[in-house]
Amino acid sequence: MSAFPLEVTDVVDAAPEVRTLTLARPDRRWLPSFTPGSHLVLECGPTVNAYSLHGESQLPDAYTISVLRTGSGQGGSRWLHARRPGDRIIARAPRSLFPPMQKASRHLLIAAGIGVTPILSHLRAAARWGHPVEVRYLHRPGRGVHLEQLRELAAGSLHRFSDRVEFRAALQQSLQRQPLGTHLYCCGPEGFMDAVREMAAHRGWPLERIHTERFGADVLEAGEAFDVALSVSQRRITVPPGRSLLEELEGQGIAVPNLCRQGFCGECRIEVTAGVPMHRDHYLQDQERAANDSLMSCVSRAASGALEVPL
Amino acid sequence: MASGSHHSSVPEWARTPTGQPVDPAAASCTILSCGATSHAAGWSRELTELGIEHRIIALRPRDAAEVQRIMTAELRRAVVGWRLMLTGPLAEVLHARALALQAGLLDAEIIVGTTEVDRIPVSCAHCATTTLTRLPSSTRPRARAIRLVTCAGCAESLVVQDHLSPLRGGFLGVTHAPESRLEPAGEPR
Ligand code: FES
Numbered sequence: 001m002s003a004f005p006l007e008v009t010d011v012v013d014a015a016p017e018v019r020t021l022t023l024a025r026p027d028r029r030w031l032p033s034f035t036p037g038s039h040l041v042l043e044c045g046p047t048v049n050a051y052s053l054h055g056e057s058q059l060p061d062a063y064t065i066s067v068l069r070t071g072s073g074q075g076g077s078r079w080l081h082a083r084r085p086g087d088r089i090i091a092r093a094p095r096s097l098f099p100p101m102q103k104a105s106r107h108l109l110i111a112a113g114i115g116v117t118p119i120l121s122h123l124r125a126a127a128r129w130g131h132p133v134e135v136r137y138l139h140r141p142g143r144g145v146h147l148e149q150l151r152e153l154a155a156g157s158l159h160r161f162s163d164r165v166e167f168r169a170a171l172q173q174s175l176q177r178q179p180l181g182t183h184l185y186c187c188g189p190e191g192f193m194d195a196v197r198e199m200a201a202h203r204g205w206p207l208e209r210i211h212t213e214r215f216g217a218d219v220l221e222a223g224e225a226f227d228v229a230l231s232v233s234q235r236r237i238t239v240p241p242g243r244s245l246l247e248e249l250e251g252q253g254i255a256v257p258n259l260c261r262q263g264f265c266g267e268c269r270i271e272v273t274a275g276v277p278m279h280r281d282h283y284l285q286d287q288e289r290a291a292n293d294s295l296m297s298c299v300s301r302a303a304s305g306a307l308e309v310p311l
Numbered sequence: 312m313a314s315g316s317h318h319s320s321v322p323e324w325a326r327t328p329t330g331q332p333v334d335p336a337a338a339s340c341t342i343l344s345c346g347a348t349s350h351a352a353g354w355s356r357e358l359t360e361l362g363i364e365h366r367i368i369a370l371r372p373r374d375a376a377e378v379q380r381i382m383t384a385e386l387r388r389a390v391v392g393w394r395l396m397l398t399g400p401l402a403e404v405l406h407a408r409a410l411a412l413q414a415g416l417l418d419a420e421i422i423v424g425t426t427e428v429d430r431i432p433v434s435c436a437h438c439a440t441t442t443l444t445r446l447p448s449s450t451r452p453r454a455r456a457i458r459l460v461t462c463a464g465c466a467e468s469l470v471v472q473d474h475l476s477p478l479r480g481g482f483l484g485v486t487h488a489p490e491s492r493l494e495p496a497g498e499p500r
Binding site for chain 1: 336337338339386389391392394415416417419420
């Protein structure tokens with residue numbers, strides 16, 4: 001998939017440690033429209049990261065992302081925080097893995113911390129279409145992000161919390177009175193999303209009504225060993241726990257294009273001709289995933305037994 | 312491929328009279344019973360044991376308007392976490408289930424128990440009319456594929472497919488093409 005350059009046109013501090021970057025085409029032409037909840041993959045100096053788009057999604061003349069600066073020197077967040085207007089960043093077209101459900105009659109939007117960015121995107125879309133919403137946002141005192149926009153778009157249906165216990169108690173109540181047809185969308189730290197999902201399931205919410213955005217933060221499990229038959233080179237390799245198929249292929253002298261090595265850029269996709277993959281990426285869409293005829297070799301493994309790939 | 316139970320669109324309860332278990336995670340339930348008093352009572356007992364709030368509504372068979380009215384009222388007062396539990400003969404269950412699905416209820420929110428599966432609704436792929444036909448349960452599922460039914464709407468001769476359309480609430484019936492080598496399995500009705 002093609003990469004294209006974006007120019008930083010504006011940098012604003014949205015909250016302590018959070019910076020909002022506005023990115024436009026160098027020639028200022030329109031950018032591709034995107035589905036609310038989509039993310040943008042950016043080459044951030046030494047690494048590649050994904051960020052939720054929260055600005056206008058239809059015929060946008062710019063993309064906006066908000067980046068929380070995280071501790072370690074490795075991350076792309078520090079690199080992005082050092083960008084200034086006029087700087088160029090290489091991007092890939094937005095990907096949609098957290099879309100609004102078309103049949104939803106109401107949206108319950110739940111965020112924690114910087115996880116508010118895709119939620120803001122959903123809120124913007126719901127406001128445009130006139131869909132009923134309820135927003136629940138948990139953040140540390142004084143660290144709320146995009147509060148002004150949230151207030152503007154959600155008005156009376158915005159509920160903010162700085163206390164976990166209060167948040168939980170109020171969410172319990174809320175989960176018990178959502179009219180049928182409501183869908184729940186949640187973004188935040190892994191533990192937060194697990195807790196929300198668990199609370200909802202406990203109140204009888206079917207998983208089909210619960211949607212979470214979980215790229216980036218998760219550390220993948222080492223997984224189990226699996227065999228891969230390379231049908232072109234007539235070899236069979238074993239991928240041990242803790243190693244990726246991509247790494248094993250490289251070890252065999254087979255170069256597979258790659259970039260992020262975290263499952264969201266789409267570069268390392270390879271065809272699967274036999275066997276069932278265990279998808280662990282943030283790139284393939286549901287249908288592509290279900291087809292089981294390709295996988296992202298940097299993160300995905302075999303669901304059981306062996307795989308065959310035409311390499 | 313033959314109608315393997317794995318990839319078939321036909322759930323087990325549509326092939327043999329079976330009841331799905333109650334959902335212990337349900338916040339509340341409504342049991343709609345079409346002449347299936349004992350099945351409804353069984354569910355009710357289990358729900359009571361689990362402490363799940365529920366009520367039973369008895370439906371009069373073949374009163375489509377009443378089913379529609381009750382369904383609309385139930386769906387309007389329902390909140391997420393609620394389960395619709397349908398029990399009765401397959402034809403009635405499929406009809407009520409289709410109404411619920413059309414209104415936006417998810418498959419996971421509907422629990423089904425069938426008391427009889429011989430009378431099956433066939434939905435014409437061409438004019439969308441539903442025709443009821445009798446197909447004894449002794450007939451193996453695959454035999455449905457060679458069953459001919461005359462559509463009550465367009466009078467076409469329909470081959471009953473082993474495919475259940477959830478939103479239409481019936482088995483799909485497609486025109487019996489003359490070049491097809493299928494033979495009628497019995498008198499169409
Ligand atoms: S290298 Fe980016 S998805 Fe695998």
